[in-house]
């Protein structure tokens with residue numbers, strides 16, 4: 495599937511953007527890039543540390559620069575951070591430079607998938623369920639407004655989600671799928 499556009503994954507913490515993105519890129523023989531990982535690699539610091547030193551505002555500036563840079567690559571699968579859609583500039587870059595896939599999941603699944611991980615500063619120091627519900631209310635409309643496709647990840651494993659994405663994206667690119 496050489497004609498596929500860039501594929502950009504958006505969605506909340508624990509939706510599976512990093513996990514599914516990596517598998518999807520391997521399946522399509524594409525490069526995989528992960529905005530959170532790239533920011534951490536360039537700073538030599540993990541996300542909680544960046545939040546401690548620069549605050550969320552500093553992290554969001556770095557994220558905007560990274561989204562701008564990574565969306566200009568060709569032939570990539572990109573996992574964005576869960577909050578990237580909060581900025582209009584990021585939403586525009588994503589929409590204009592590739593096909594955007596919203597990985598949807600429920601707050602119940604997010605809680606299970608993020609419970610043991612301390613690398614998400616916005617979930618520390620409060621009730622994670624309340625935080626995730628408030629984020630969902632604010633962000634779900636933005637994920638939907640940015641996305642070309644919405645794919646549920648709460649009821650099936652990562653490999654099955656990858657299969658669905660490949661099928662649905664190839665239909666978007668070539669709606670009739672006629673045999674030669």
Ligand SMILES: Nc1ncnc2c1ncn2[C@@H]1O[C@H](COP(=O)(O)OP(=O)(O)OP(=O)(O)O)[C@@H](O)[C@H]1O
Nearest residue numbers: 506507508509510511512513576607647650651652
């Ligand atoms: N479809 C799935 N079914 C079951 N578990 C999943 C699924 N997708 C991801 N997971 C698990 O959920 C956890 C979080 O996934 P992942 O780190 O890929 O989420 P993310 O969307 O990248 O989150 P963040 O925005 O915080 O980076 C991982 O342990 C992963 O193995």
Ligand SMILES: O=C(O)C1=C[C@@H](O)[C@@H](O)[C@H](O)C1
Nearest residue numbers: 507530541575576577614615
């Ligand atoms: O949902 C969010 O705002 C975040 C999600 C993660 O991917 C990281 O980008 C960071 O922890 C913030």
Ligand SMILES: [Mg+2]
Nearest residue numbers: 511512530573
């Ligand atoms: Mg991730």
